[in-house]
Amino acid sequence: MNLLKKILHRVMSFQDLPTEASQDLPTGITRKLIADKYLSGNGIEIGALHNPLPVSKNTAVRYVDRMPVSDLKTHYPELARYNLVDIDIVDDGESLHTVKNDTQDFVIANHFIEHCKNPIAAIISMFRVLKSGGIIYLAIPDKRYNFDKIRENTSFDHLAIDHRQGPSVSKKKHFEEWTLSWNQITDPEKAKKRVEYLMGIDYSIHYHVWTSDTFLDFLFCLKKEFLSDFQVLLFLQNEDECITILKKGY
Ligand SMILES: C[S@@+](CC[C@H](N)C(=O)[O-])C[C@H]1O[C@@H](n2cnc3c(N)ncnc32)[C@H](O)[C@@H]1O
Structure with missing residues (x-):
């Protein structure tokens, strides 16, 4: 079975993936294979920083971050030896105010959603700017594999309160x-x-933290309570992160 087939074979059955995936699917290669399969046209990547998603040549990406590169370098002095991507759009990635409705073929957000004060609003904004049939490429760090492991999983109830009452409460x-x-x-x-x-x-x-299974639960609760018009096309444990592909509409 070739590598791509192996990945697709694992869609929605992530229980046994961490060990297998870490043996034969390096994080970067897997990210790229999934990007090649699902992304085309024009879109945005939020919070690419020093690690933009590699995309194919017929794909145009504009980079969004909450501050220009000069300020990002001050914010992250530990990244001094890396090149940061040039920022095309300075905007709050949680609201994407400057990006018009129904204009993007895709939105990439890798290791961004855990930095959101209100992840529910952030995902609603991503869907707002997508055309019908557009794709969200989302990766989150799985807290079991980093310093967040001592923290409690963020529950959906917590996120719903942050969304309804405003995130300043927490x-x-x-x-x-x-x-x-x-x-x-x-x-x-x-x-x-x-x-x-x-x-x-x-x-x-990291305002909020998940494991792969609690993140999948988050997506299903989101669909049930706030945003019904999307499909989960892929859900994959990729070493210490979890990648999901969401499609707007049916
Ligand atoms: C951990 S870095 C992600 C790096 C990279 N995408 C990766 O996969 O390794 C988080 C990024 O999200 C950006 N970010 C955090 N909050 C943001 C916000 N509200 N709006 C836009 N960008 C934000 C940060 O400035 C940073 O570039």
Whole structure:
């Protein structure tokens, strides 16, 4: 069975994938194979930073981020040795205010949705800018394989409250979680100062965290409660991340 067939064979049956996938499907190759199969035409990638999705030559991508490259370099000094993609559109990727409805063939958002204060609104915005039949290419880090493993999975109820009441209700709590998981600060006074600092510079933390199965659950709850007009075309564990392909309409 060739590599692409192997991937497709695994659609919607991810239970046994982490071990298998990590043996024969390097993260980058898998991302590209899936991009080649599902992406064509004109679209946007949100938060590509130093790791844009490789796409085929007949595919045109405009890059969206919340700040220009000069500011991103300040925000992420640890990425100094990497080239960051040039930003075509400075916009809040959660609302995509500057992108018109029904204009894009695809939206790519890899390791972005966990940085969203309101993931439900972010996905609704992505579907808003897509043409009918357009594709969302979404990858999330699986918290079991990174520093987020000590955090509780974000429940759908939590996300629904963030969406209905506004994400400021839980913002500070998420910075406290991040200070513990990423900065590993346990001293309460130091943690308090760190939280104040990070909130002051609007640092882009992981507000919410999932494993592959809780993310799949999120997609089904989203479909049931907020946004019925989409299909899940692919759902795949790709080493320490999970990739899903969503299609607008039927
Ligand atoms: C972890 S990086 C993702 C890097 C890359 N896509 C990858 O797969 O490795 C998260 C990116 O999302 C961007 N980002 C975070 N919040 C955003 C927002 N509200 N609007 C637009 N971009 C945002 C960050 O600036 C950064 O470029």
